[in-house]
Amino acid sequence: DNGSGSTAKIDEAIWKVADINLPEKYQDCTRIINMSFGSGTASKSMHDAIKYAISKGVRCVASAGNYGQNREGYKSYPGSFPEVISVAAIDKNKKAAYFTGKTDQVDLAAPGVGVYSTHKNGQYAYLSGTSMSGPYIAGLVALVETEYGSEQYSHEALETYLEEFTEDLGEPGH
Numbered sequence: 731d732n733g734s735g736s737t738a739k740i741d742e743a744i745w746k747v748a749d750i751n752l753p754e755k756y757q758d759c760t761r762i763i764n765m766s767f768g769s770g771t772a773s774k775s776m777h778d779a780i781k782y783a784i785s786k787g788v789r790c791v792a793s794a795g796n797y798g799q800n801r802e803g804y805k806s807y808p809g810s811f812p813e814v815i816s817v818a819a820i821d822k823n824k825k826a827a828y829f830t831g832k833t834d835q836v837d838l839a840a841p842g843v844g845v846y847s848t849h850k851n852g853q854y855a856y857l858s859g860t861s862m863s864g865p866y867i868a869g870l871v872a873l874v875e876t877e878y879g880s881e882q883y884s885h886e887a888l889e890t891y892l893e894e895f896t897e898d899l900g901e902p903g904h
């Protein structure tokens with residue numbers, strides 16, 4: 731209700747998704763975790779949970795963080811864990827949002843400014859943040875998996891595949 735949670739509960743949720751026993755008809759379905767949250771502190775237990783989930787075939791996507799481009803060296807987790815597909819926010823002109831994290835861990839960018847979304851109490855609102863960007867890429871991952879199957883790409887190969895078919899909007903390679 732207040733927009734916060736504990737690392738322990740997040741870790742528990744990641745482990746549960748990794749170990750979920752899907753019904754037979756869904757055994758071939760890809761599990762995707764979108765993590766639209768962040769912390770300035772790297773949690774070893776969360777990192778371990780993410781690595782475990784990836785080892786079990788779960789795709790992990792995370793927001794890059796809303797700490798702004800002028801905070802040199804700051805990182806937001808889980809988006810800054812190297813195993814995660816980290817997503818920054820861009821506006822309708824394909825420019826980095828003023829608030830978006832821009833570290834070497836960012837893999838992709840997606841719309842994150844003025845996105846019409848569900849909101850509290852059954853309402854809708856225009857929202858901005860990398861929490862709005864991550865779901866775009868999680869959806870893209872779902873589409874790629876539907877087309878090619880989850881066995882086609884390792885987590886790292888999927889990340890490389892997605893980067894191959896995107897437009898580099900900033901400093902080349904970043």
